[in-house]
Amino acid sequence: MGFDGDDSVKMMVLNEDFLKDEYDESYSWRRPLLEAQRNVLSAFCSCEWEGHTVRLSSGEFMNAVVAGKVGNPELVVMHGFGNGLAFWASNLDALTQSHRVFLLDWIGCAGSSRKHFQLGMSAEETENFFVDELRDCILQMKESSELGFPFQKPFSILGHSLGGFLSCVFAETYPELVKDLVLACPVGIPRTPINKHPPATAPLGKRLLFFVVFFLWRLNFTPQWFMRIGGNLFGKNLALRFVKSRFPYMTEDQTKIMCDYLYWISIPPASGEYAINHLLEPGAWARRPLVDRLPKLKIPVSFIYGDKDWMSWHHAGEVSKIMKSPAVVHIIEGGGHHSYMEAKDEFNALVAQSLENDRAKISSLEELANS
Template sequence: MGSEINLEGTESSWTGGWFSWTRQSDAMLRNVEKKILSCLKTAYKRFYVDIGSVVGQSDKIWTISLNEESPQTPLVLLHGMGAGLALWCPNLDAFAATRPVYAIDLLGFGRSSRPKFASDGQKAEAQWVESVEEWRREVNLDQFILLGHSLGGYIASAYSIKYPERVRHLILADPWGYPEKPANADKPQMPLWVRAIGTALQPFNPLWAVRAAGPAGKWLVSKTRPDISRKYLNYVQDAEIVIPEYIYQCNSQTPSGESAFHSLMTGFGWAKNPMVKRIDQLDPALPITVLYGSRSWVDNSTGQVLSENRPNSKTYVQSINGAGHHVYLDKPDLFNKFVLEACARADEYDPKPAILENKKAKETAQTSTSVSTS
């Protein structure tokens, strides 16, 4: 930890060299990330965390940390599909003003290792969960607040099911993968670009076109989603050039995490194993905050479903008016405010004793059932 590790020996072309023109540049990704993060007023560290052979032979997770010396509960950020940790730049200063903050590139994305995940969705999900847990062990965090956006929210939920005693408060920002796929999903109320990915390109990884476009990939990103770049103009110098370059560099590599995501989904908007079927596995003592954009294409029933299925639990739901799926970027001031309120609640209430008691009671009940049936 604490220094950058050279990963240039890893494969840098998604086709293994057949389309050499699509090769991304590790140096370019490193430099463009640094340029984005230069907007931060808070000092930060950048380093790889070696998590061992969770999926590949020697997996490494790219990490930045801010305000590590603060005694308050740390906040850990998990980004969404096709993103990277630098895209949290509108939020990091506000979060780090009160506590330690860690943002990571999920395994298979950004500057983290690109191992080949299991082709089975449930196994790939378990691998992601274990990668986060190994990262936690290496960074030596006992408990933390876990914030996940979109796919990161799905992974954060799966992690919280398996390791609830480590999560002081779960924050879901427009999480993907909660509701079941409805019967009329063939006509979803989604933007055209989402439907194009989810339907026409179903056999492919979602961002295959970025790689297939070769050097024109960054142009494709800027023309497809110019709104995202514009929203960074208040933070990042030359954002209309820098942000598409960053997104392109993050997604022109071997599509390891993207393939794992593909194994989780049934149509772009839905999960094969939706979280709604597993809400009863979330410990009732675990507090959850759900933040979603009022204009998002992602189904926004998650908060209501969690509240209804966990009637005796602490569940906080907040719709942010005018925000879309990228709720952390569309309305950053409001988003930061609601996240900090959730963090303050986490500082005041520690669910770990109740979670451990529930875990012990469950194990006792299972033991009793096993004895009585044998």
């Protein structure tokens, strides 16, 4: 679907005041980034949507895309590490059938402002870096007449990978705002194993690779860093290799559009990407694992995994057994870590099913609490 001349698609246009205010420095990289975001959304979805810059009380801003009918149940959708809100483009048509959808970029990531990230923060401080600004973003949108005054009631959250981890932390930190969670391949559920290093009997190449990754991890080297220093040619080549390896089913045009978007969300000044080392140990083991936190939630939680995902669904299966609130684990046959794109129809159906079932569970929980 094209964009020019198509009234079914709306995109925020930054005005002259924006160019002159405190966001001036950020605008130089946001212009091509928002253009790339628009191209992805135009290529992968047909529903009407609007782009917004949400100014926060801290002076930062968060990038948002809003779609769906005002008055429908509200669903906030959060991307994973190294991704951005437009990675959800192929899900937007389905999600907006029943929900008012808010795609957001985490602070310090993709199209949101690059808030200063203090290296050496604790894991808890790093979590707050993200969830406190997300809360402020919600509160700012809540007062917006342009958006129809959303979030007057608790809302649902769908989060992928690290975004799923942080979505769970958000629900734990601000339980009054969230009514249910859908976590797609969330990182960080199990505790760090005692023997996390490859055994001495492991092949030498595997042991060397682990220690190289361990070394780079500790020094805060990220995939974005390599893309950033690679410049236009090498950086875009890295983005192209990632897109082709993860999404081989895309057409040539789709691959080019997604590659361009990945490049532009990766090269702005580093900020939120540094969280990977502060939240996770090498091997993607959470420093503050969810296995100790999910059981404290009082809302329904649904997990969705691909059976070929490198993130094991078994951890969610185990923690769901000790959760006090309703919890269910869905497995998509043949799906990988990006099942929301690889198997979008089945994924979208599971999200819709989870949110529909959660409404009944929430009513039962409320009746139980009032009895």
